[in-house]
Amino acid sequence: MNIKIAILRGINVGGKRKILMADLKELMGTLGYQNIQTYIQSGNLIFNADDKLQNKGIEQELENAILKKFSFEVPVIVLSKDNIESALAKNPFYKADADINKLHLTFLNELPEKDKLAFVESLDFAPDQFKIIGKNAFIYCEDSYHKSKLTNDFFEKKLKVKATTRNWKTVLKLWELSK
Structure with missing residues (x-):
């Protein structure tokens, strides 16, 4: 497992595109990620991902899952430690x-x-x-x-x-x- 950091753009700003961190954490769990932590309400996630997964693939998967669950687009950038x-x-x-x-x-x-x-x-x-x-x-x-x-x-x-x-x-x- 690799430690990854996902940074979401433009959520919970000015009451728009609201996502509770508990809901985001739950969504990440349903996608199979582990040891999920959130940091402040602006959309910062630290989690473990399978070694085979590439950052671009995780970005796309998370963007699609957010669109499906919350009905709005959120750009995501995934980084390694x-x-x-x-x-x-x-x-x-x-x-x-x-x-x-x-x-x-x-x-x-x-x-x-x-x-x-x-x-x-x-x-x-x-x-x-x-x-x-x-x-x-x-x-x-x-x-x-x-x-x-x-x-x-x-x-x-x-x-x-x-x-x-x-x-x-x-x-x-x-x-x-x-x-």
């Missing part, structure tokens, strides 16, 4: 004296095409900063993330990939729970 550990090590803004309240991580469901990536990297949103490494967009927001232009929609539209963002405290907690 190693993906989270790699992100922790590669964040260019995460230093010993960093204010982690200003750090965020946007997870991309696939590698962006080189031409789209080059265009996005040429943009400047100072004082906010970002750096895309692999399937991670590391974000530093001088003010609040909600005031930044570096949103899920921005990365999805410009890079033509699915994306979902978590604050750095949540990323650290997901890593801790996946140990």
Whole structure:
């Protein structure tokens, strides 16, 4: 069994697309996943999956099951524990004296095409900063993330990939729970 982390986009925000974590946990159990944990109401799952299952297959299965049970679409990105550990090590803004309240991580469901990536990297949103490494967009927001232009929609539209963002405290907690 492999430890996996599923990150759902856009549930329980502003009273829309509501899914109780107990219901989500139960749904995961019916799909055959084990040792299922949830973390906060924004749709973070840590669970064990069969070694043979690939992340993309789990994403599709979970998206389909949510659509069937709750009657709305929810994008899902599935990561391994190693993906989270790699992100922790590669964040260019995460230093010993960093204010982690200003750090965020946007997870991309696939590698962006080189031409789209080059265009996005040429943009400047100072004082906010970002750096895309692999399937991670590391974000530093001088003010609040909600005031930044570096949103899920921005990365999805410009890079033509699915994306979902978590604050750095949540990323650290997901890593801790996946140990």
